[in-house]
Amino acid sequence: MPLTGQLFIGRERVATSQTFRAANPTTASLIDPPFSSAGAAEVERACQLASEAFDQYRALDNETRAKFLETIGDRIMALGDELLERANAESGLPLARLTGERGRTVGQLRLFADELRKGGWQGVRIDPAMPDRKPLPRADLRQRKVPLGPVVVFGASNFPLAFSVAGGDTASALAAGCPVIVKGHSAHPGTSELVAQAISEAVAQCGLHPGVFSLLNGDKRDLGAGLVADPRIKAVGFTGSRGGGVALMKIAAARKEPIPVYAEMSSVNPVLLLPGALAARAEALGKEFVGSLTMGSGQFCTNPGLVFALEGPHVDTFIQSAAAALGGAAPQVMLTAGIYDAFQKGVDRLATNKSVKTIARGADTQGANCGRGALFSVPAGALTHEIAEEVFGASSVIVRCANEAELVDALEKLEGQLTATLHVTEQDYPIAQKLLPTLERKVGRILANGWPTGVEVSHAMVHGGPYPATSDSRTTSVGTLAIERFLRPVCYQDLPDALLPPALKRDAQSATPHRFDGVYRS
Amino acid sequence: MPLTGQLFIGRERVATSQTFRAANPTTASLIDPPFSSAGAAEVERACQLASEAFDQYRALDNETRAKFLETIGDRIMALGDELLERANAESGLPLARLTGERGRTVGQLRLFADELRKGGWQGVRIDPAMPDRKPLPRADLRQRKVPLGPVVVFGASNFPLAFSVAGGDTASALAAGCPVIVKGHSAHPGTSELVAQAISEAVAQCGLHPGVFSLLNGDKRDLGAGLVADPRIKAVGFTGSRGGGVALMKIAAARKEPIPVYAEMSSVNPVLLLPGALAARAEALGKEFVGSLTMGSGQFCTNPGLVFALEGPHVDTFIQSAAAALGGAAPQVMLTAGIYDAFQKGVDRLATNKSVKTIARGADTQGANCGRGALFSVPAGALTHEIAEEVFGASSVIVRCANEAELVDALEKLEGQLTATLHVTEQDYPIAQKLLPTLERKVGRILANGWPTGVEVSHAMVHGGPYPATSDSRTTSVGTLAIERFLRPVCYQDLPDALLPPALKRDAQSATPHRFDGVYRS
Structure with a gap:
C-alpha cells in the first residue's frame, strides 16, 4: 500500500x-x-x-x-x-x-x-x-x-x-x-x-x-x-x-x-571504574566500553557519556584499549542532519575546551551525516557542568579521579541521570558501598559490571531518574x-454492588491481586 | 513546660x-x-x-x-x-x-x-x-x-x-x-x-x-x-x-x-439528591445535610458546598427541612478572623447575586468571629463558576435541576473536586449509572447515602482529586x-548481593510482598 x-x-x-x-x-x-x-x-x-x-x-x-x-x-x-x-x-x-x-x-x-x-x-x-x-x-x-x-x-x-x-x-x-x-x-x-x-x-x-x-x-x-x-x-x-x-x-x-x-x-550515564575491576580487566573494559559507546552511532538515552576512573596503574591500559577500539570503529550515519550537526558542535566544544584532552576519534569517512566517535579525558578537578553535558552521539569523557574523595565530589555535582554503572570486583565493594547512596540519589538504574545501553522491557526495569534525566x-x-x-486513585464509599465498577464488586475481590484491610492478597 | x-x-x-x-x-x-x-x-x-x-x-x-x-x-x-x-x-x-x-x-x-x-x-x-x-x-x-x-x-x-x-x-x-x-x-x-x-x-x-x-x-x-x-x-x-x-x-x-x-x-463536594432518595427521606436528608454542613463551622475540605436536586415533589420538603435545621443551628466561632472575614465576603457575594435565592441563615449571635450558616438555591441553568466556587465555612448552594440533562450538564461544567455524594434508592440506580463516569472524571471519592465530611484514615481512602481540588x-x-x-523507583541490574539494599538481597525476597517476574507474591 x-x-x-x-x-x-x-x-x-x-x-x-x-x-x-x-x-x-x-x-x-x-x-x-x-x-x-x-x-x-x-x-x-x-x-x-x-x-x-x-x-x-x-x-x-x-x-x-x-x-x-x-x-x-x-x-x-x-x-x-x-x-x-x-x-x-x-x-x-x-x-x-x-x-x-x-x-x-x-x-x-x-x-x-x-x-x-x-x-x-x-x-x-x-x-x-x-x-x-x-x-x-x-x-x-x-x-x-x-x-x-x-x-x-x-x-x-x-x-x-x-x-x-x-x-x-x-x-x-x-x-x-x-x-x-x-x-x-x-x-x-x-x-x-x-x-x-x-x-x-x-x-x-x-x-x-x-x-x-x-x-x-x-x-x-x-x-x-x-x-x-x-x-x-x-x-x-x-x-x-x-x-x-x-x-x-x-x-x-x-x-x-x-x-x-x-x-x-538527557543523561550522560556515568560509568565508574573501580581499582579492582581495572586491575582485573582494564583492556577488556576498554573494548566493551567502546562497543556500548558506538552502538547505533551512540544515539541512545543510555549512552555512556562520562567515565570515572580512579587513578592507578591500569587507567592508562583502559584508555589505550578504548582509544584503539574507537580508532577502528567505522562511523555510522546519524538519524538526521540536525542531530549530526549538534553532535559535531558538541564534539568541537569539548575538543576546544582547554581542560579537555582528545584521546581518540573514530575513523574518518566520506559518507553524509556520519558521526565519528570521540573520546576525551579531563582531570576530575576540572570537570564542569559544560563538560558533563550530554553530547547526543558517540562522544564520551573519561574523568580521571586522583582519589576517592575526588570521585565522590564529582558524582555529587552531577545532575540527575538515567543510569550509573559500577565496574567492581570484590575488593571494590567497600568503596562501592560508600558510593551507592550518592548514586541512588542521582539515578534511576544502577548496574554492576555491564553497560547501560540495552534497556530490558520488563517489570523491574526503571528507565527514568531525577531531573533533568526526566521531568518526573x-x-x-x-x-x-x-x-x-496515566492512572489516579478513586475511592468508592458505601456504594451498592450495582453501582460499583466490576473489579470492586463484593464477589469480585478475589479475582485480582488486592489489599484487604491492608493485607496483601494475590 | x-x-x-x-x-x-x-x-x-x-x-x-x-x-x-x-x-x-x-x-x-x-x-x-x-x-x-x-x-x-x-x-x-x-x-x-x-x-x-x-x-x-x-x-x-x-x-x-x-x-x-x-x-x-x-x-x-x-x-x-x-x-x-x-x-x-x-x-x-x-x-x-x-x-x-x-x-x-x-x-x-x-x-x-x-x-x-x-x-x-x-x-x-x-x-x-x-x-x-x-x-x-x-x-x-x-x-x-x-x-x-x-x-x-x-x-x-x-x-x-x-x-x-x-x-x-x-x-x-x-x-x-x-x-x-x-x-x-x-x-x-x-x-x-x-x-x-x-x-x-x-x-x-x-x-x-x-x-x-x-x-x-x-x-x-x-x-x-x-x-x-x-x-x-x-x-x-x-x-x-x-x-x-x-x-x-x-x-x-x-x-x-x-x-x-x-x-x-479547594472543593465544593457536590451532593446529588436523586428522586428515589428524595421520595424516601427528603426530610431526614435535609437534617443530615445541615449536620454535615455546619459541623466544625463548616471548615472542612469535604464540606458539602453544592447540592444538586432533581426537580420533583420532594425537593421543597428537603429544602424546608434543611432551612429549619440551619435556622436552629447555633453559629460557632471560626478558626481565625481572616477566615471569618473571607466567609462573610463569600456569603455576601452569593446573597447579592441576582440568580441566587437565600433560603436560610443560621441563628444570629454576638460572639466574635462566629460564622452564621448560609443556605442558598439557584436554578441549574443559572449556575456559574462564581456561584460554584468554594466559600470556606458553613455555606452551601442547592442547585435545582429541571431534568437529568440539566444535572449532567451542570456536573460536566464543575471543576475537579475531592468528593461527590449520591443519595439513591434502587430506583435511582439507572440514573446513577449514567452519572458515575462523569463523577469518576471529576472527583477522588464517590459516596453513596452518606456525607462527605469525616475522612477515614485507612488503606482504601482517597483524599485527593483532579485540579483544582488538588495539584496532583x-x-x-x-x-x-x-x-x-514521596517515593521513586530505582532498578538494580546485576548487583552482587553484597551491594544490594536489604529488601532486594537474594535471600530476602520472600520477606516482603513483591512481584517475581511479574507474578504477585504476598
Missing part, C-alpha cells in the same frame, strides 16, 4: 495544504511522498474525538483492551519488510537493528496486554465496613485506579518504532485506558504512517471508538505546543531533547489545569510500572 | 528578632508568648541539616522508622491536656473535637508504622536473570522505591493537629524516609511548638540524626516561598487555599530542578497510599 502522507484523525484520513517531506540521512536527500502538517483545526478535532472516546474506552474490560494491544502488535508484524525498509530510509538505522526494535515494540504491547490480564494495575484496596466500631463506625471503602484521560505522545527520533507511534508511551497509555494522540516525529513520517495504519486497523477490528487513536504530523513547534495546551489533554509522554522537554513542561504548568508531563530528556523521577518510561503514569 | 516561642532547627532551639503572636478567635485577643519568625538564615540551616540527615534516615530499617513514628505518637499523648487547651485557645475548636483529632493524628502515625512493617511500600519487583535467553540474555533486575529527599510540609489552619506539624503529610513523608521541615501555620504556633517538642524528643529518644525534623514559624509569605525554592528540598505537602497552593506550584515549577507539590486546595490527582493526602507521594 503506497504512503498517502495523510493525517489520522480517528478513522478519518486528512490532507492539509501545508506539507513537509522526510530526508534520507544516508543519501542526504528528501524522499516522497509529501506529508500533511496538522494545524489548529486538526488539533481541535483529534482532541475532541479523544475526549469523546475516553469514557467508552476506559470502561472496557481487561481482556478486550489486552486483545486490542495484541492486535496492534499483529498488525505491525503484518506490515512486513515495507515497515523496516521505510524506517531504514528515514533513520539510517540498519535493518538488523530495526528488526530487533520491531520485536521490542511488539513485545512491549504484548507485555502490557499480559499486565492488563494480571489485574494488579487497578490497585484494588478494600477496607470493609466496621458498623460496630467505636466511637464511630467505619464505612465500606473500595479503591481502584482510573485513567487520567486523553494523552499526547511525542514520537522520538532515535527509536522510530519502540519510542514512536506504537512505542512504550503509547502502549502504556492505551493499556491504562487513555486515548492517545501521537505527535509524529518529523524525521520518520512514513514509518509513522505505516504504524498508524496498523493501530487504526486494530481499532476497527476490535470495534473501538475511533477517537482512541489519532496521528498528527508537522514539522513546526506550534503543533506540539497546541496539543499540550488543549484542555482535553490530561497527560503528556515525551522522549527527546532537554530543550524540547522543558518547553513542554512549561506549557503544561501554565495551563489553567496543569497536567503531568513525562519527559525523558517518580516513574519510568520503560517496563510495566509505566502504566501508573 | 511553658512555651518558648522558639524555632526548632534540628536539635537547636532558635529565637529571632522578628516575632508574632497567636490570636484567640473566641476572645478576639492576642495571646502569649511571642513566636520567633524564621528568616533566610534559618531556612538555610534547616535545609542543610535535612539534607545531611537524608542518607542516614532513609537507610534505617522498617522497624526503626516504625518505632520512631510510634514514639512521636506516644510523646504527643504525653503532652496531655496542655496540647488540647492551647489548640482550643488558638483555633476555637471545641475540646471534644480536638480530642478526636488528636486520636486521629496519633492513629495515623501508628497506621504508617504498621505500613512500614508490612513492607509492600518498597514496591519490590524482581525479574530474575535469564542467561540462556535468545537472542540476548536477560540481566538480573531488582526494583525498589527510595525516598525523594527532604520535604517541606505546610501546616493547615483547620486541623491544628491532624494536618499540621505531625499531621498526615509529615507522617507519610517521615514514613517514606524523607526528613521534614514544617512551615508552621501562623494561627496556631503554640500548638505547633508543643507537637514539635514531641517530635524532637522522639528524634532524640530514637537516636536519629537531628536534621530529620525542623519547625520554622513565620507570618510572612517569604518563608514558605524560600523553603519551596531551596534546591535541597525535593517535595512539598500543603493543605490550604487555592491561591496559596497555586503560588507554591508556580515556585516549584520555576525552580532549576522542578519538584512535586502536593497541594490540597495521582495521589491522596490521607491514608496509606499517601506514602507513594
